[in-house]
Amino acid sequence: MGKVNQVKIVGGLIALLFLAGLTGWPAKAQEDPSGSWSPRFDEDWEERIPGPELGDYLGIPINQADRLRGDSWDATLVELPENQCRAHGSDYGWRGPSNLSIWKEVDRASQKVIAYHTHLSAYGAEQTIWMDGRPHPPDYAPHTWQGFSTGKWDGDILVVTTTHLKENWLRRNGLARSDLATATAHIMRHGNYLTVAAITYDPVYLTEPFIRTSDFIYNPQQQMAPWPCESVDEVDRPAGVVPAHLPGQNTFLNEFPANYGIPPEATRGGAETMYPEYQLKMKTMKTLPRPVKKVTNR
């Protein structure tokens, strides 16, 4: 190759890089996640749509304290007026039966992205993901269901870090996630498919990070329904009553292992139960006799 041609190629590359800088081309194939997205429930249908069984803690790296939170949880707690309209936390909301809308907020002068906003139809939950490099608030600032989120691109993955979360649940059978937890969401768009890998870190109730993925497909015809929610007194109770099972008195906990032939010990969860090799250990455990007719707590 002649020297003149080499100079031309190098010059062309420099010009291309300069042009890329001027036009704001993403550094590495960033795919804007903006749009209307419909959820797909092929993964973990049982947990996400009908809802998890009571006492099913399999595959969740909980500690002993969270196990007792789950064992003590009485579903009628959700009937209390102060809990009826409570939104899911942003680390859990991706899993729900919710249409998803994502849009970006852009600084008019520079055309830089200031934030991405997400709206989920369930509870009308909205999360703001700040992209402008602002710091997270001090620890005495309020905590919210969605928390305070900042985002950065890692190649073509939008990595979202969330702090200042209110307490919420890890699973809708009473397993709690504390307000000291933080979360990371990896938002990955591949054309008309969107995958969100949500990771929860909870120093209070988890011994290892808890990772869940959720999938969506692009759906520009999607309608976003409103979520009006008004609390009412569903059951006449004395003021201040908090429904809960006393330790050792939750009679529902054996239904799940009995119905599915899973050793009760395994249903108690913990980090060990996340890994494939645990199946070998399960083979050494005793199961409960299966009921003649499946008992359900749903």
Added chain:
Amino acid sequence: MRTLAKQAFGSSKNRALMILLAAAALAGTAASVSAQATTAAPGQRNPTDVEVHVLPVRGNVYMLIGAGGNITVQAGDDGVLLVDAGLAGTSDAVDAAIRSISTKPIRYIIDTHVHADHVGGNEALAKLGNTIAGGNVVGDIGASAGNQATVIAAQEVLDRMSSANGTQPAMPQGAWPTETYTTPERKLYFNGEGVLMIHPQAAHTDGDTIVFFRRSDVISTGDIFVTTGYPIVDLSRGGNIQGVIAGLNRIIDLAIPADEQEGGTLIIPGHGRLCDVADVVFYQEMVTIIRDRIQDMVNKGMTLDQVKAAKPTLDYDPRYGKDTGFWTTDMFVEAVFKSLSPKK
């Protein structure tokens, strides 16, 4: 000014984060350490290094963090009203923080209870302010009536501060409330809004006051609600777990959340971060569940040692429990047990 609270609870429009951090000031250890010992929560001590932060809450209500217990500031044309005064020795830093909000004088200090991390600054801060007084008031009791801010508290706070501690009162007279109330509620109208003081049944202590700023829609709870640990039930000063739960229920009744049970009425706890009613509900559920467990054990005739061994707080200990310090999990369980045990 945009506030953190607005950013957290408001819409998702682009908002600049505006945090007003007050000047920090070093404050020496208070001279009245020994006097405060009788009113301190167990093991609490005075600071030697203080940084007071100002968090705008809503309207003309602010939260000061770092001077011991949280301090609420309501500021306006009439002057400055404080809920609690922090630890002794922090008053210079607290005053500097107040001056970043308002140049008006301190008119009122409302004590939520008698502990030194909330009333230690009474004397110094009250002296920096003055009371709106004149005419017959001054004529009757002298011009000095207006020379300091009015300090309001439930009667039990004055009783405990003024009671003998050896040959001295528990706290110096300059720190005592100048106005007390014995009714379930006391009302005040200041800076264009109604300020409702609620005296619940014996809770954290027997002299608690919850303060509700009606127009601003902000509640200062004192130590009936904290985000930093289990509630301190000060049995030696008339506290009782049943009263703590009743107080939490009253706060929940007063508050109205906005959409998704979030925002709406904002709650300033005695210690910890700015909250809303959903945070109080989680706390009330925790305290009630633990109370119910220990009540069941008491009903079964279990001893205190047996109750402690049964670990009735196990599921909340990683969040609220402590093995060391002035308020341990064991002390909390013991206080609940004694609150619920039949009096002999």
